[in-house]
Amino acid sequence: MQNESIRAAGELNPLIPHPVEMVLALVFFAILFLLVKKFIVPAFEQAYSERTAAIEGGLAAAETKQAEADAKLAELEKQLADARHEAARIREEAREQGAAIVAEMREQAQAEATRIVEHGKTQIEAERQQAVTSLRAEVGTLATGLAGRIVGESLDDEERQRRVVDRFLAELEGAS
């Protein structure tokens, strides 16, 4: 029994290789190796490198775009700041101008008012002078007229005198 078992194990030692299997393993592995080397590895490597290139290209493009956008933004911000500055300047200027105009206007109005008042005064003075002059002349005439009337009528009758004066005054009123 023991002997038989040992003999059997000796006859079927699994460590002793089958020569055909060794050769076949190498042959089939060689076939697989060549197929992998010729088709699989180049295909995957190409896919890898294409992807790497695409990603790197994409990243570079994105970076360029980003830089461009940043530059644009800075420019716009600068423009905006300039515009704000300009607007503030214009506002300030306008305020100054307005103030100047108001002051000027006030001055002008003051001058005009003064002028008008002066003019009025002058005119009134002139008219007064004229009135005085004409009055003086008229008073003389009137006095002369009145005197003539009084003299022409008899001056002795006091009643008549009064009538003459009244009539004269009525005439005067009617004339005026």
Next chain:
Amino acid sequence: MSALAMSAIPTEGFTPPGPGDFNLPPVGYTSETAPTFEFLGQTMYLGVTKPMLQLALSVVVIFAFFYYASRKRAMVPGKLQFVGESAYGFVRNGLGRDIIGSHDFMRFVPYLVALFFFILVNNYFGLIPGLQFPTFSRAGMAYALAALSWVVYNAVGIRKHGFAGYFKLQTVPGGVKGPVLALLVPLEFFSNILVRPVTLALRLFANMFAGHMLLILFALGGEYLLLHTSGFTPVAGVLSFVMFMMVCVLEMLVMALQAYVFVLLTSMYISGALADEH
């Protein structure tokens, strides 16, 4: 022959699985009618066996998968391409670039990729219904791949450092001087040149062999306990089937791990052979 071996250890009518279960007769023959030949004191079947066909099948399966996965080369990968790229990238980057270094690894990528998936798929044949035979439980297959890796890493080293330079690199540890060298040089030679291919081959072969043996044992044992015994023992048969399933799950892990370790070590040997300093 195998029938004789299987009946060699009879135990109460149950024939436990043995090495004979791995010595499958060629396709179209039974163990009695198959032609045989003698090799190294062993009687071997002459003809096309299942593991041989599995080798061919694995080449077809692997190439078909990767060919269709890599055919489109789309910038944004689809599902198949994504899986293919992930699998390829796992070996390319994880076992190639990270270990050999980004300078030299690219020329070894085809070898490492082919090797990893060749071993992986052939291992998983051990669990695929209908096949259920891990190809590398045949020692010769594992020997062949280990020998190839041995040739590759030694050739790479000799080509880079020259014959003497390479053996100095592999056998003389850096920073060691004096008579200790007399002790270390043979040891290093033994471990780096002689033992490496043996461990590489045996690790793969023994794991596959033992794993498959365990599966056969639980399957046949379960069947025997369930059908050919009475009393409470059929319950043990059910337990045996449960164990069978658990071992299947374990084997899934072991199969992937062995493919990984084999390629990882190959990669490390190549890396060591290319190194400038020990």
